[in-house]
Amino acid sequence: MPFTDRVQINVEGGHGGNGCMSFRREPKIPKGGPDGGNGGRGGGVVLVADEQVTDLSRFRHAVHHRGANGGHGEGKVRHGRNGDDLLVEVPPGTRVLRDGHVIAELAAPGDRVPVARGGDGGVGNRAFRSSTRQAPRNTTPGTSGEEAWLTLELRLPVDVGIVGLPNAGKSALLVALTGASATVAPYPQSTREPAFGPLEDEDGNLYLVADLPGVAADGVPRRDAHLGQLERARVVLHAVDAADPAPAGERIALVRDAVAPFVGDGAEEIVVATHSDEAEPVDGADVAVDAVTGRGVDALRARVIAALRAG
Numbered sequence: 001m002p003f004t005d006r007v008q009i010n011v012e013g014g015h016g017g018n019g020c021m022s023f024r025r026e027p028k029i030p031k032g033g034p035d036g037g038n039g040g041r042g043g044g045v046v047l048v049a050d051e052q053v054t055d056l057s058r059f060r061h062a063v064h065h066r067g068a069n070g071g072h073g074e075g076k077v078r079h080g081r082n083g084d085d086l087l088v089e090v091p092p093g094t095r096v097l098r099d100g101h102v103i104a105e106l107a108a109p110g111d112r113v114p115v116a117r118g119g120d121g122g123v124g125n126r127a128f129r130s131s132t133r134q135a136p137r138n139t140t141p142g143t144s145g146e147e148a149w150l151t152l153e154l155r156l157p158v159d160v161g162i163v164g165l166p167n168a169g170k171s172a173l174l175v176a177l178t179g180a181s182a183t184v185a186p187y188p189q190s191t192r193e194p195a196f197g198p199l200e201d202e203d204g205n206l207y208l209v210a211d212l213p214g215v216a217a218d219g220v221p222r223r224d225a226h227l228g229q230l231e232r233a234r235v236v237l238h239a240v241d242a243a244d245p246a247p248a249g250e251r252i253a254l255v256r257d258a259v260a261p262f263v264g265d266g267a268e269e270i271v272v273a274t275h276s277d278e279a280e281p282v283d284g285a286d287v288a289v290d291a292v293t294g295r296g297v298d299a300l301r302a303r304v305i306a307a308l309r310a311g
Contacts, residue, residue, distance in 0.1 A: 003193040005154040005226055007059040011116040013145020014042030014067035014083040019122035021139045022075030034135060035077045036125040039142045042118030043067030043083030047096065049106035050089035056154050067116065070142055073124040083118055090152060097151040115150060119143040153228065159207040159308055160199065161230045163214050163259050164239035165251055169274030171195065172291035173239055174211040177301055194226050201305045219254030227262040235307045236269045237300075240285060242276040248283050268307045272300060 017039025024032025044067050065088050071080030096104040096115065104113040120143045128136035162170045178197025199207040210233070213225045221227055230236065238255060240248055252271060263269075273285035276296070282288065287303065289296035 004057040007056045010064045011045040012066045012147040013044045013116040013118035014069040016042045016119035016121040016142025017070035017072040017080035018141045019124035019139040020073035021125045034125040037073035037077050037079040039073045039121035040070030040080035040082040042070045042145045043085045044118045045086045045116035046114050049092040049111040051109040053091040093155045095153040117146045119145040158210045158233045160209040160235045161233040162211045162237045168239040168241045170211050170239045176291040176297045215258040221258050230262040238271045242273040242282045
């Protein structure tokens with residue numbers, strides 16, 4: 001299943017149970033009176049952050065989520081049972097939007113947020129009895145649960161994001177820095193979905209590095225670029241292919257314009273010339289590396305870790 005960080009789901013609380021109209025009928029009790037019970041409350045829908053869930057791909061097909069209905073009231077003043085809440089597991093870092101507005105964020109495992117309230121139970125005729133109404137035939141039905149369309153957005157705790165034009169060496173850079181398994185191939189757009197790897201400093205602290213599919217050759221963000229994952233990144237590695245004959249300044253500007261709406265305030269950009277020969281520096285590059293031979297990788301790693309600690 002492809003990595004998914006944005007979906008739309010429908011949530012609906014369960015319906016409340018109806019109130020019951022009933023009269024007590026027992027031998028030797030000529031005036032039993034009304035004994036209809038109330039309906040139970042409908043179950044709600046609750047989102048729960050679960051660290052075992054890694055992305056939102058399950059919601060590509062599981063769109064509708066509904067709480068259990070409440071039970072109907074019965075005679076002998078038996079009230080209907082309350083419907084169970086539906087617990088929907090989402091990954092930590094999930095943001096919940098309704099009508100384009102953020103209503104909640106589940107940042108840590110165990111965080112919970114109710115997103116649809118169940119309907120109220122109806123009232124049975126027993127509740128309508130009074131000194132002047134000894135045999136009421138009134139009841140009320142249960143109400144419908146709350147229903148809404150929600151947008152879920154996943155924002156992983158990415159510390160370092162790698163961006164660049166197709167075939168700029170982003171995946172090779174991820175492998176060289178973190179040792180992660182990623183598709184490295186000599187053709188454009190080999191990165192179909194984000195790849196992640198851990199970057200460890202000398203104190204044992206781990207940082208999450210993400211290789212993002214990025215932008216198309218014309219500088220337009222790809223539909224599946226997942227550039228929203230840059231929001232929390234403190235360092236952005238901008239890969240530029242040193243072997244590409246096109247002007248480096250123009251290529252750098254294309255990518256900068258494409259990712260600018262997604263990069264958080266204060267993030268440090270490091271322009272990395274990949275496939276680089278020391279004799280042919282790239283204008284605008286901060287660091288030159290060759291991921292195959294390893295030249296420049298240690299210096300880049302040290303610079304990234306220093307930027308992360310400073311931030």
